[in-house]
Amino acid sequence: TTVLTLPPGLQDSGRDDGVAALGLDLVIMLGALPPPRARVASWTRHGIWRLSYSDIAVSTSRYAGFWEVYQREDHTTVKLWRVGASTEEDVLLDQRSFNTEVFWLKNQTRAFSLGNFMVYDALLALARARPGAAPPGMQIMSGQRRDDPAEWDSAAYIARQAWLMTDLIVRRVMGRNVRWRIGMFASTRQQAVVSEAKVLQPPKGRFFADPFVYMRGENPYIFFEDYDFHSRKGTISVATYENGAFQLLGTALNLPYHLSFPYIFEYEGVTYMVPETCGNRSIELWKCTEFPLKWELDLTLMTDVSAVDTIIFKRGEYWWLLTNIDRTDGQNHCDELFAFFADSPRSSHWTPHACNPIVRNPMRARNAGIVVSPGGEVIRCAQYQGFCHYGKGVSLNRIEELSPSTYVETDGEIHYAGFLKKRHASMHHWHHQGGHTVFDFAYME
Structure with missing residues (x-):
């Protein structure tokens, strides 16, 4: 397994050419998606995979799972994408959900854990040369794009959690x-x-x-x-x-x-x-x-x-x-x-x-x-x-x-x-x- 740290914007064309020359089968993008997309998508045979916890355009997973807990949603969704040369060419490989946890950080930990299993299952399907199971009907769409929480949102979250815990204690x-x-x-x-x-x-x-x-x-x-x-x-x-x-x-x-x-x-x-x-x-x-x-x-x-x-x-x-x-x-x-x-x-x-x-x-x-x-x-x-x-x-x-x-x-x-x-x-x-x-x-x- 090769792990590479790419400079912002891929300004180092030599590093870019070096990645392409490796003849990789697959790249799993762990951080933000660097532009330009067309060059990134051409690196490998099976493309670039990336997990998203809100929208593929969101560059950070820092607040993953926050809004689902804040809004008391039944489920939290994680998506696995194959990144295309343009946003129109992005392919949703898998979408899964889990029951939203009571606390944000626990919910975020479960989202990251589920993402790991999604990548594992997709790699296993790829190794067995069979297509993975289709996304399950796209029935749960709690993963829509949302803004990062502001200070007021954080304060409101604490108040809502305090009320919930009081009810459970009573x-x-x-x-x-x-x-x-x-x-x-x-x-x-x-x-x-x-x-x-x-x-x-x-x-x-x-x-x-x-x-x-x-x-x-x-x-x-x-x-x-x-x-x-x-x-x-x-x-x-x-x-x-x-x-x-x-x-x-x-x-x-x-x-x-x-x-x-x-x-x-x-x-x-x-x-x-x-x-x-x-x-x-x-x-x-x-x-x-x-x-x-x-x-x-x-x-x-x-x-x-x-x-x-x-x-x-x-x-x-x-x-x-x-x-x-x-x-x-x-x-x-x-x-x-x-x-x-x-x-x-x-x-x-x-x-x-x-x-x-x-x-x-x-x-x-x-x-x-x-x-x-x-x-x-x-x-x-x-x-x-x-x-x-x-x-x-x-x-x-x-x-x-x-x-x-x-x-x-x-x-x-x-x-x-x-x-x-x-x-x-x-x-x-x-x-x-x-x-x-x-x-x-x-x-x-």
Whole structure:
């Protein structure tokens, strides 16, 4: 790797000629774009790449991520450009976003980190001689050009942050929590009919979330995260619904680490569960030995990985594993979705999808459940996060094409929990099976 420091304006024509003579494949511009563009763009076979955090014409990243926090935007955007000989010839190679952090400098650090991964993924695609995934629909455009913040803007930012932190402190002192509970209704429809939903209420000091319904005979069994605020750890509990009422059956899994998202499926007549075991840095497959409360570890599908909300299903000739992986080890699992495939769901060797991450958009990346029709149609449910608002909404997205080298899904409408008419109304999970739909919802108490 050659690192060169170029003089302002490229006045040193000898240095300019020297760069061109190197026969470089690619140049990654780390600082401001020096004129003249036409000479810069002719240096390499694959052009000049440059990250931007606002607009490609902005010469500094000093204030990257500031305005998104200041204006309480849900997402912050980073773009990777191939610089052309003129502004009309600039090509947007990739555009990704992440959920805006509460503080500016943390938001800026995440923007820089995401930019690094964007360059890494683009280089990997280039090395494999395949085109990278297209920018995801250009749906999030928070990266428009903005002026540098003035002194007044900085003072206003401090005041707004002080108000926000005061609100968060008051919540904690008063013991106010966002408590999740589960709704269920019998329906062949995929849309929620709130008036028909029966509610499974958690006891004081706990919340119920991430429900999956599993039919055994004529009875629906609901597996869900049972979170205890005191221990700050989740277990997997089970309930059923009979004679117009929910009945809690007990705990299916209680391990030393946090558990949630108990995805259930069948394979060769055996019932399996893939709970979220991110706290153990693993993806684990559990086998049911006595339904519904006795389970044993069958095998570990992946190790040393920070992954959440894993779903496994058969499509075509392969079994597919879709999961949300945090590559920064910063507990940020909402921005990217990864796919892997194998011949069996009990495989410990899963092949990565050629276009990983297959979804690079925090509006739709994080899994929120799944709906599989009898005909094999797969609807991937996805979470939508807001600024300081986990679980702002859910979308239902149809998987149109899935192969080892392609992934196409149709974006569904985002559904919000406005029906609650309460502060911090939230929903972030959806599952349908056997004529029953389960979902979770929450609000500030």
